[in-house]
Amino acid sequence: MLVETMNGGMGIQVDDLDDDFLLSLVSDAEVQDRQAQRRKLRYAVQWAHRHPATGESDAATWAEVGRGGGGLDCDEAIAGDGAPLVAAFAAEPFAAAMGISTAAGIALIADGLNLHHRHPRIWAKVEALEVPAWRARRVAQMCASQSAAVAAHVDAALADRMGAWGVTTIENAIAAALADLDPENVSDAEDEAKAAWGVHLTHRSPHALGVWAGTSTLEITGDTAEVTALHDLICATAHQLLTDDSPFNQESLEVRKARAVGVIATQSGGHGVKPVTRMYVHIDVDDLADPTATGWAERLGPATLSKIRDWLAGTRATILPVLDMRRTDAVDRHDPPAWMAEQVRLRDAHCVFPWCQKDSRGCDLDHIEPYIPLDEGGPPGQTNPRNLGPLCRRHHRCKTSRRWHYRRNTDGTYTWTGPHGRTYTVTSRGTFSEN
Structure with missing residues (x-):
């Protein structure tokens, strides 16, 4: 039996409800969710106001906070220009009480402060439950690095129109507002965007069970023309893998595109490039003769021994001795051996x-x-x-x-x-x- 409650507190059995009543419950649930998220933002702002900066030291910026920088008692500028600083390590008790990470707690406090002090019109819409908190937080996050004047301009431009907007429309409206306020900002943004260029390898899998499963993601952010050219090369190489003599010709286009990355890497400049494999893999010696057995790759997850052999083929592996986890030796120095x-x-x-x-x-x-x-x-x-x-x-x-x-x-x-x-x-x- 599935029972829900309406705002009045009355229990309702929903198994046999008609469509109209069930949709009413859906609408009611959205209102309750907006109220709950509003409360969290209110609490975050109040917590920050109760723990103001001491003014006894220079403030650490958001980037320094994120990587653990600043001094032991360094006030933290976790929100944008025009929002107040907070005392050092104010986020830890707040995040722990919510059961979330410190980083998530800092983000919530920062969004609350930015909305309250830099986007008062949008904040009022959140208070009136006209705009869900997640939309307002998205605006606060996108404008966090901008000046107070830019934040105020975006606030005025979006507040009355974002109640029914999705993320893409909000992002486009913010970009238009920034360009309208300062056309040179577009040129500056192009230069500043280069700071985000990079290639990032993430060992996460789309496997339905949420396990790593030997699949990783390579994300490239760079010049639009150059990245497009690389994508075209990948697509062309994937098309070549469709030939009759290719062992991959029965695979889907997307899988062949992924294969093409490896082909391009090993044939770069006409020379074979032997990969360097660096990972910590734990294998039970009794399983070495069983190809169906699994080992454990740190930071990744389980992998079959046959998959590990494929990775290590042609590379140099260092075999470390078994470590006695019961060892309790002590040393008379600060740094451990x-x-x-x-x-x-x-x-x-x-x-x-x-x-x-x-x-x-x-x-x-x-x-x-x-x-x-x-x-x-x-x-x-x-x-x-x-x-x-x-x-x-x-x-x-x-x-x-x-x-x-x-x-x-x-x-x-x-x-x-x-x-x-x-x-x-x-x-x-x-x-x-x-x-």
Whole structure:
């Protein structure tokens, strides 16, 4: 039995409702969702206002905040020009209470501040439930790097018309508003856009089960003419793979286009280019003779041994000895030896701050009990696996600032206590609030 409630609180069995009543419930659900998202933005703005900048140090910018930069007590300019600064590490307690990552918490606070202070007309539409929060947040995000004057112009240009617009129309309207305000901005934007040029490899798969499955994504952002020319070359090469003597001639066009990338890479300049393979693969020695067995590629997921052999064919692989995960040796120095660092990163796959998923191989190794040099009276054996935890740079700074404290429990979990006394337990299965 499926039961829903209307705004009045009355329970309604929806299994046998007619279309008209069911559509009424759909409309009611949208109103409730807008109210819920509005509350989150209100709370985010109020949290930021309750934790204003101290003015005792220079402010860290959004980019510095994102990569963990700035000092331990550096005010944070997470919103745009004209919005107030917030105190250092104000986002951590807010995000933890919501059960989201720090980055997501920062984004929500930033969007709320930008809407409240830089787009007051659009904010009023959100308050009146005339515009869903996600549309308003999209405007705030697209204008975040612009001046307060530009934000105000966009606010005036869009506020009365964006209630029924989708994302594409909103983006086009913002672009038109910016060009109308400052035609030179278009030229500047073309120059600034080059900063986003790059080639990014992402190891995620569209597999229905959500697993990696040996498929990755290569994203290229660059000059329109050059990228178009490359796409044309890929399409032409894919057409060549349609010939009768090609082993790929029965595959779909899109699959052949993906194959074409590999053909172009290995035939670049008329010379074969032997790829360099760098990944951490864990394989049980007892499975080496079984081609259907699977190993585990760090940051990627499971892969069959036959797939791993295909990748490693013709490349040089380094076989590391089995690491004893029970080893507890200690050293009398700050930096752990290679075996200890590897053990900690294998033990904890990501940053152990609540809800943070930063890969441990990109994290600092933090001394849970702060390290005190021996010549300053520190005890021996401070650097050992039980006293080390991987923390991303931002959360390492946050812990070092003494706002948050944590301990490693005997079962391998971590208990964190925030500046407001709220506690969280980080386990291999996720983060759980103790409040």
